Amino acid sequence: MNFFRLVLFLCVILFPLSAQAETFGTVNFNFDSDQLDAQGQQQVAEIAERLKAVRSYKPTVVVGYTDAVGSSGYNQNLGQRRANTVARALIAAGVPVDEIGQISSRGKNDLLIAVTTADRRNRRVTVGLAEILGACRSYRDIPIAENAAGDELQSDLTDRLQVAASQYQVLTNSGQNGPAFQMAGAAREDCGKAVGLNADSIRKIEYAKRCFCSSARLEAALGR
Structure with a gap:
């Protein structure tokens, strides 16, 4: 081949x-x-x-x-x-x-x-x-290159963190604890870690992939 x-x-x-x-x-x-x-x-x-x-x-x-x-x-x-x-x-x-x-x-x-x-x-x-979030079976399948850390990626991670945190708060206030609540919590955690890591951190891309995957799962759980 x-x-x-x-x-x-x-x-x-x-x-x-x-x-x-x-x-x-x-x-x-x-x-x-x-x-x-x-x-x-x-x-x-x-x-x-x-x-x-x-x-x-x-x-x-x-x-x-x-x-x-x-x-x-x-x-x-x-x-x-x-x-x-x-x-x-x-x-x-x-x-x-x-x-x-x-x-x-x-x-x-x-x-x-x-x-x-x-x-x-x-x-x-x-x-x-x-747009790479059509489906997410595993965060390892998210195709983000190891040298991709930069302003564009950081901006997208920040946006996803804000969405996850907002949904988590809404679902908490409504007393719902189903799949959407669980996925909102996971996305909030993963995206928060990804945002907080420096661009040169060896785990920045790993947590970026986790953030994107859990965000996709949150959207699916919300029926979007």
Whole structure:
């Protein structure tokens, strides 16, 4: 198994669910092609520079699409090939390989332009930053890099601590002690520890992952 195939395999394991992403850019393709043309190469270069400038702890999500021409199965495969092409190009342009998260295809689903003809605008790959809390089986699965401690992460941890503390107080005042109360207490504790640790602490990232996971479980327990 070569290195890029290994990356794809790990992406499937670590990112089994689609993630809502903040879109950073779009790369367009010629009809029935998974190769970058001159415009596509320029689009990739611009997206790569944006990603390298952001230095976000959130993983990069790369999603391929096609136009409406052809079968669903063929287009699903074509969309995946296009996403793989863009992921490889981003890595070649200097985006760290460990920042590439989900690489997937939507095929001819979610047409940007609702037409049945071969519209180039539908033949695209979107690149964005994932919202990583779609599900949480274990905090160890939360994909935060070890070098991710910084202002952005600290701000998100602080926000989650405030939400958890507020929910804990509301549920305490109402006398509820069910799953939501327990998860609010866990999130308050985990996020409080994560916020309190210095960026250079060896346990900062571990407790950040715990905070994100317990926050996701709190949201699920609240039915959100």
